[in-house]
Amino acid sequence: MNTITVPTYDHVSPANQAIFDSMKKKFGFVPNLFATFAHSETALATYLMLNNSKSSLSPKAREVINLVVSQVNDCAYCLAAHTAVGSMLGYTPEQILEIRGGGVSFDPRLDALARLVRNIALERGHADQALVQAFFAVGWTEANLVDAIVAIGDKMTTNFLHSTTLVPVDFPAAPPLNS
Template identity: 50%
Template sequence: MSNFNVPTRDEVSKNDQAIFDNLEKSIGFVPNIYASMGHSKNALGSYMKFLGAATSLNNKEKEVVNLAVSQINGCRYCQAAHTATGKMNGFTDDQIIELRKGEASWDNKTNVLAQTAQRIAATNGQIGADSLSAFHAAGYTKENLVDLIIAIGIITVTNLLHNVTEVPIDFPLAVEL
């Protein structure tokens, strides 16, 4: 277990205090993974801008990426958090488990997105022409590919942060696969 504490609102910068307040208003609490970024006076604000940036992927597609990549990266925190947000975005428990496995038996386009996200994360982007062809054949564009890579980067930040710091998980635990 890490000795990396989760800072309180009083222990972070004024800018981060405002972000804590906004998180408290919008989702009802400050997730520990975000609060832990408060150890840096710049990290949380930068991360939130990156997280909230415009993308060609819709919320469900972003959750597909978050679930698939968090499984590859072995991040128990993000598996838990995105199981909860995946349900909020309309996925069932069974679909969430499939997505974490890089599959989506109910929809070919979603299946290709989950597979491609996991391949990119697992191979540091060395996915090959066949994977790219399948991605485009499923209806995804070059813009979607770029935004997929950015989405993988965003979730990888929190995956790595939790895997290094082991901050307490403040979501219901996800089923281990």
């Protein structure tokens, strides 16, 4: 059961209506989770500024973060959405499942990123310093570390929003992760 409703175009502020118009042009629809932000006059625009901000991380690296954090938080909405995005970025279904599990055997740099991100998410920011050093050892920088933490916060926001509101998932469901 949903905790709150998904607002429609006619029931949001003019500023949020403009954002909905832009999303419809970009995606063909307004994803329910983004629409849920529009209950607030400012949250949708604020969140999108964070989500679309510049980063030292590539889109593929940011997607690793999105998938790992969403798996840690067991967010059905974000797992579904980011499985679709990961596929668009060139990850295979098998690679997406592996990333969600917190490891990346096909790329040592992404593996160090995934392992560190999983640890940060599980330990609420109290990272295992051996994983931080392994992250740096494969060529990531201090800027990458800071940007990874910002991306974790971004994903935690959407994971928490969905887990609290239970708005309907409007992407194909992500396959279960085999234990």
